[in-house]
Amino acid sequence: MGLLSKKDAKLITDPLADNNPITLQVLGICSALAITAELKASIVMSVAVLFVLGLGNVVISLMRNIIPSKIRIIVQLIVVATLVIIVDLVLKAFAYELSKTLSVFVGLIITNCIIMGRFEAFALANGPWKSFLDGIGNSLGYAVILIIIGFFRELLGSGTLLGFKVLGDPIEKTGVYAFGYENNGFMLLAPMALITVGIIIWVQRYKNQDLIEEN
Amino acid sequence: MEHLELFFKSIFVDNMVFATFLGMCSYLAVSKKVSTAVGLGAAVIFVMAITVPLNWLLDTYILKDGALVWLGEEYASYDLSFLSFIMFIATIATMVQLVEIIVEKFSPSLYNSLGIFLPLIAVNCAILGGSLFMQSREIQSVGLAFNYGVSSGIGWFLAILAIAAIREKIRYSNVPGPLRGLGITFIITGLMAIGFMSFGGMLTGGEEEAVEEKTAQVETIEEAKNLANNELEIKE
Numbered sequence: 001m002g003l004l005s006k007k008d009a010k011l012i013t014d015p016l017a018d019n020n021p022i023t024l025q026v027l028g029i030c031s032a033l034a035i036t037a038e039l040k041a042s043i044v045m046s047v048a049v050l051f052v053l054g055l056g057n058v059v060i061s062l063m064r065n066i067i068p069s070k071i072r073i074i075v076q077l078i079v080v081a082t083l084v085i086i087v088d089l090v091l092k093a094f095a096y097e098l099s100k101t102l103s104v105f106v107g108l109i110i111t112n113c114i115i116m117g118r119f120e121a122f123a124l125a126n127g128p129w130k131s132f133l134d135g136i137g138n139s140l141g142y143a144v145i146l147i148i149i150g151f152f153r154e155l156l157g158s159g160t161l162l163g164f165k166v167l168g169d170p171i172e173k174t175g176v177y178a179f180g181y182e183n184n185g186f187m188l189l190a191p192m193a194l195i196t197v198g199i200i201i202w203v204q205r206y207k208n209q210d211l212i213e214e215n
Numbered sequence: 216m217e218h219l220e221l222f223f224k225s226i227f228v229d230n231m232v233f234a235t236f237l238g239m240c241s242y243l244a245v246s247k248k249v250s251t252a253v254g255l256g257a258a259v260i261f262v263m264a265i266t267v268p269l270n271w272l273l274d275t276y277i278l279k280d281g282a283l284v285w286l287g288e289e290y291a292s293y294d295l296s297f298l299s300f301i302m303f304i305a306t307i308a309t310m311v312q313l314v315e316i317i318v319e320k321f322s323p324s325l326y327n328s329l330g331i332f333l334p335l336i337a338v339n340c341a342i343l344g345g346s347l348f349m350q351s352r353e354i355q356s357v358g359l360a361f362n363y364g365v366s367s368g369i370g371w372f373l374a375i376l377a378i379a380a381i382r383e384k385i386r387y388s389n390v391p392g393p394l395r396g397l398g399i400t401f402i403i404t405g406l407m408a409i410g411f412m413s414f415g416g417m418l419t420g421g422e423e424e425a426v427e428e429k430t431a432q433v434e435t436i437e438e439a440k441n442l443a444n445n446e447l448e449i450k451e
Contacts, residue, residue, distance in 0.1 A: 073338070
């Protein structure tokens with residue numbers, strides 16, 4: 001690791017598993033559940049959060065000494081809102097269909113607790129470079145979970161991945177559908193997103209028993 | 216009738232937590248005890264009742280395409296809707312701060328019970344989500360916007376109250392280790408959401424699927440727009 005010292009690298013790798021923003025810090029759940037019925041939407045959402053959190057962390061960290069602590073929440077919200085407007089306008093310009101699918105959830109990045117949580121917990125106390133790494137690390141951790149959920153929900157729910165029919169054609173009965181396989185449409189509905197996250201948490205904590213909570 | 220329908224629809228069919236997953240973070244974080252859950256839920260209803268109508272006024276008279284026409288004809292072509300995120304969140308953050316100051320001044324006992332939750336609310340997705348849904352569903356009047364704010368707040372309150380009660384009970388059960396805490400809460404919420412799905416046919420007679428409402432909603436808005444356009448054309 002020439003570019004990153006060991007400590008810096010830890011800032012990126014930690015949130016990927018043992019300090020994951022979704023499954024352990026319990027931040028940013030709303031969007032993780034609402035837009036993961038398709039893999040493509042989860043990827044776009046992850047990129048949007050990566051952009052907003054990476055840049056936002058740097059901006060807040062640069063301003064950390066001049067923000068009066070009483071109004072810091074408003075300042076933070078304005079910074080995020082500005083970044084989110086940029087994301088929203090870019091999406092509307094280049095991926096209009098997708099921005100319709102994401103509907104209000106792009107706007108809700110503003111109140112995505114991951115962003116405020118990292119601002120409060122990290123960017124207000126650390127320099128810009130470290131904050132940037134922390135932002136990238138946490139949004140990658142967020143992205144991992146989003147992509148896992150999106151992958152399973154799209155695969156089991158509509159038999160496609162990124163829109164490609166990987167399991168064959170359900171109407172012409174090719175691929176696995178020839179053996180009588182049916183799409184599980186329930187996976188596309190809201191409740192299954194919650195249960196999928198529950199199962200991911202289960203698997204993760206089973207593998208790393210240190211993470212188990214007290215009852 | 217319109218009011219009643221919107222009221223029940225926002226509480227049960229489009230429940231903030233179970234249908235749109237808004238406000239999940241505080242829903243999971245503050246639902247360990249019923250008493251704190253009630254405090255937060257009340258604060259959410261209160262703030263939503265103020266911010267949704269306020270943002271409706273902002274949206275209708277400042278942000279919408281052509282909304283500035285009341286200033287004079289030459290302003291009719293302005294479309295400031297790209298500013299809506301920043302306006303909404305600024306309103307919410309300011310209102311939360313104001314409410315906090317006012318409550319602290321006039322009702323210290325209410326402040327003591329709500330106080331610690333008010334700052335949390337500024338970043339509760341349910342509040343901003345309420346305003347954004349109000350915008351995207353094109354709610355027609357300020358009265359309906361108020362109704363929508365209150366009833367979505369009540370829906371959220373019900374959800375957090377229910378999960379807090381369940382979590383208080385589940386402390387005495389033998390949950391498998393890795394599922395304890397967060398995991399089981401997610402799964403219970405999932406099961407509750409399945410339950411709430413059954414309200415889907417309550418008001419629409421089963422015509423509209425509540426679950427696919429995100430995409431369906433966009434379509435219906437477009438349809439409504441098309442219809443309106445057609446009518447305009449016919450009139451012309």
